[in-house]
Amino acid sequence: MNQGLLGIQGLERPEIEVILDRAKYFQPLQNESFKRLDTLRGKMVVNLFFEASTRTRISFEIAAKRLGADSVSITASGSSVSKGESLVDTLNTLAAMRPDAIVMRHGASGAPHFLSRYLPTPIVNAGDGTHEHPTQALLDARTILDRRGRLDGLRVAIIGDIAHSRVARSNIHLLSKFGVEIVLCGPPSLLPRELAEIAPGVTLEHNIREAIRDADVIMMLRVQLERQHETSYPVGEYFRFYGLRLEHLELARPDVIVMHPGPINRGREISSDVADSQRSVILNQVENGISVRMAVLEKILQ
Numbered sequence: 001m002n003q004g005l006l007g008i009q010g011l012e013r014p015e016i017e018v019i020l021d022r023a024k025y026f027q028p029l030q031n032e033s034f035k036r037l038d039t040l041r042g043k044m045v046v047n048l049f050f051e052a053s054t055r056t057r058i059s060f061e062i063a064a065k066r067l068g069a070d071s072v073s074i075t076a077s078g079s080s081v082s083k084g085e086s087l088v089d090t091l092n093t094l095a096a097m098r099p100d101a102i103v104m105r106h107g108a109s110g111a112p113h114f115l116s117r118y119l120p121t122p123i124v125n126a127g128d129g130t131h132e133h134p135t136q137a138l139l140d141a142r143t144i145l146d147r148r149g150r151l152d153g154l155r156v157a158i159i160g161d162i163a164h165s166r167v168a169r170s171n172i173h174l175l176s177k178f179g180v181e182i183v184l185c186g187p188p189s190l191l192p193r194e195l196a197e198i199a200p201g202v203t204l205e206h207n208i209r210e211a212i213r214d215a216d217v218i219m220m221l222r223v224q225l226e227r228q229h230e231t232s233y234p235v236g237e238y239f240r241f242y243g244l245r246l247e248h249l250e251l252a253r254p255d256v257i258v259m260h261p262g263p264i265n266r267g268r269e270i271s272s273d274v275a276d277s278q279r280s281v282i283l284n285q286v287e288n289g290i291s292v293r294m295a296v297l298e299k300i301l302q
């Protein structure tokens with residue numbers, strides 16, 4: 001049986017808490033001059049990315065190395081996928097080299113779930129289509145906990161292209177298990193009504209000012225043009241109605257934090273002065289990506 005990490009939806013709250021606690025334990029290591037542990041010595045992690053990635057791929061690589069494992073990365077464009085090899089054949093080829101885990105990102109929702117039924121190797125989902133991005137939700141939760149000390153009872157506004165966001169879906173699943181009040185906000189075409197039903201504590205809002213009112217956390221999302229087939233909003237118009245600007249922060253709680261999974265598009269969904277402000281924890285999220293992925297790889301491989 002494949003014991004990887006495919007999504008947040010199927011996890012119980014205590015399982016999530018174990019990973020978040022372990023990630024906290026790994027945080028100080030990132031500041032030490034000798035950052036390498038021996039825990040996963042002799043293990044091999046293959047990172048297979050069929051879609052673009054900066055943060056996720058590099059932090060999985062660093063996380064594996066900091067635990068003493070070997071890690072190799074391949075991208076679709078540099079592999080035989082570009083020669084017409086099928087997904088199953090590519091994965092079987094990699095599995096024949098006996099890696100201990102495969103971290104994969106794919107444009108099709110459900111791709112890692114499908115492969116995990118055929119492969120004995122544990123698979124970690126690093127983002128599948130518009131479906132889930134479990135390690136992003138875990139690092140986001142770690143970042144909120146670092147700043148707020150709790151999740152229960154917080155009000156979190158998730159704003160932007162919700163329809164195409166696996167980050168939003170994984171965060172909704174995670175935060176709702178911890179009693180968070182979740183407000184999803186975006187233009188009607190990017191805010192599917194059925195999302196109000198996927199977990200308890202979720203409400204929908206089209207007005208950004210109402211979404212932000214009294215928020216403890218504002219999580220901004222990129223407009224994911226690569227997944228949109230309909231005509232999209234002109235940049236200026238989108239920013240006018242759904243871009244986060246300094247004036248909005250006054251509506252939120254005084255100690256509000258601003259998050260974004262990256263990559264950010266300045267002047268599209270977030271202004272530069274907000275992205276670079278004291279309220280922004282965007283780079284803390286990146287930093288926590290390593291500790292959280294160490295906790296996940298350790299859990300799966302040890």
Ligand code: NCD
Nearest residue numbers: 055056127133222261262263
């Ligand atoms: C996100 C993704 O790929 O889903 N990025 C990330 O992993 N940090 C969000 C995005 O691409 O907008």
